[in-house]
Amino acid sequence: MPVAQPNFQGSNINLVKQHNLQAILLNLLSEPVLSRVQLARRLNLSNTTITNLIAELIEQGIVSERESAPAENGEQRPVGRPRIDICLNPDARFAVGVHIGVGVFRVGIANLRDQLLLNRMYEFDRKLPAEQVLAQIVAGVETVIQESGVEREHILGVGIGASGLVDFSTGENLLAPNLNWRNVPMRTYFQAGLGLPVVVDNNVRAMAIGEAYFGAGRGVSSLAFVYGRTGVGAGLVLDGRVFRGSSTGAGEIGHTVMLLRGGDPCHCGNSGCLETLVSEPAILRQAERIAGQKPAGLLARTLQERQDISSTERIFLAARQGDPDALRLLHESAYYLGMALANVVNLFNPELILLGGMFSQGQDLFIQPTLETVRQMSFGGLGEKVRLQPATFGWKAGVSGAAALALMQFFYQPE
Numbered sequence: 009m010p011v012a013q014p015n016f017q018g019s020n021i022n023l024v025k026q027h028n029l030q031a032i033l034l035n036l037l038s039e040p041v042l043s044r045v046q047l048a049r050r051l052n053l054s055n056t057t058i059t060n061l062i063a064e065l066i067e068q069g070i071v072s073e074r075e076s077a078p079a080e081n082g083e084q085r086p087v088g089r090p091r092i093d094i095c096l097n098p099d100a101r102f103a104v105g106v107h108i109g110v111g112v113f114r115v116g117i118a119n120l121r122d123q124l125l126l127n128r129m130y131e132f133d134r135k136l137p138a139e140q141v142l143a144q145i146v147a148g149v150e151t152v153i154q155e156s157g158v159e160r161e162h163i164l165g166v167g168i169g170a171s172g173l174v175d176f177s178t179g180e181n182l183l184a185p186n187l188n189w190r191n192v193p194m195r196t197y198f199q200a201g202l203g204l205p206v207v208v209d210n211n212v213r214a215m216a217i218g219e220a221y222f223g224a225g226r227g228v229s230s231l232a233f234v235y236g237r238t239g240v241g242a243g244l245v246l247d248g249r250v251f252r253g254s255s256t257g258a259g260e261i262g263h264t265v266m267l268l269r270g271g272d273p274c275h276c277g278n279s280g281c282l283e284t285l286v287s288e289p290a291i292l293r294q295a296e297r298i299a300g301q302k303p304a305g306l307l308a309r310t311l312q313e314r315q316d317i318s319s320t321e322r323i324f325l326a327a328r329q330g331d332p333d334a335l336r337l338l339h340e341s342a343y344y345l346g347m348a349l350a351n352v353v354n355l356f357n358p359e360l361i362l363l364g365g366m367f368s369q370g371q372d373l374f375i376q377p378t379l380e381t382v383r384q385m386s387f388g389g390l391g392e393k394v395r396l397q398p399a400t401f402g403w404k405a406g407v408s409g410a411a412a413l414a415l416m417q418f419f420y421q422p423e
């Protein structure tokens with residue numbers, strides 16, 4: 009059995025400098041305008057050190073100086089000396105984000121604030137071998153880079169959010185059952201094909217990174233991002249850092265066993281998993297069962313008549329129009345989700361839980377009942393303190409998250 013190896017490594021002077029530069033950048037990320045004195049105080053460094061570091065960042069074009077706005081609230085300033093602020097130049101560097109879904113991939117290019125300049129969607133044939141899909145993705149990335157007009161040397165790297173189990177250290181997609189992929193060496197392939205640094209992670213974890221550093225989770229030290237679509241997954245950021253577990257699997261909340269007996273079989277091999285109760289296919293399956301029993305009911309009619317919207321939206325619509333069965337179904341889903349989240353609260357005590365995907369689309373139906381269950385079931389009042397909110401990025405979450413993954417990996421917190 010391997011012996012646990014906590015990080016007891018030392019640090020050399022270059023690493024210290026690197027660390028300090030990143031600390032400045034992270035501070036400017038959470039607060040876009042700061043003076044040298046404020047930075048020195050926050051980082052607990054001398055004014056001289058800050059001045060030297062800032063000079064380096066100015067030379068690289070990453071930050072710039074500007075005269076601050078006139079003082080407010082009677083702030084004391086020496087006469088004749090305007091305060092000089094330091095601010096991040098968001099368009100000094102860029103990152104590419106790629107979100108790989110089932111039969112579709114999206115490519116976007118984002119600036120240092122994770123604002124997307126351009127975002128394109130491409131479809132692919134799920135039956136194609138992985139290598140052909142990867143070749144299409146390389147072509148898609150090249151097109152987006154070209155169309156954006158961004159110079160290649162200003163691109164920090166490419167972040168890839170892939171579904172399934174991803175080994176972060178090797179950049180290999182170990183298993184993506186929906187695509188029938190196994191041990192696909194994504195990072196090696198993309199690095200060779202694009203000639204840019206590449207980082208690969210699970211797509212839900214990438215979305216969690218996007219939300220934590222650039223979205224609703226900014227300034228929060230510990231949060232959980234929970235995404236519901238075909239499956240249910242979670243990404244954890246604990247004490248400001250992404251938590252990946254010992255190998256690849258942290259955040260597989262969808263396979264928390266909720267029903268000990270009589271649950272539906274899950275594709276993972278167990279039965280009664282959260283995913284068999286609250287994923288999109290699971291909710292649709294239950295809604296169709298109800299519609300079969302009550303063919304004249306509002307739910308059945310909405311499911312049949314509103315082909316213009318997705319099946320999940322149809323269920324939400326019937327609930328919003330007051331169909332008691334649709335409401336009961338979603339209320340029960342929220343109960344199971346809340347139960348799983350109470351376990352997350354007991355284990356990790358996050359400050360914030362963000363709900364994405366289907367849960368943010370149906371936030372008016374999910375958030376309140378889910379929160380009630382979390383509060384009831386968490387230990388010792390922990391659930392009273394946790395906030396539950398919809399995620400920020402909506403349908404852009406995948407590609408913004410993948411770009412955020414690259415920004416954090418190659419710019420803000422290089423490991």
Ligand SMILES: [Zn+2]
Nearest residue numbers: 263274276281
């Ligand atoms: Zn399962």
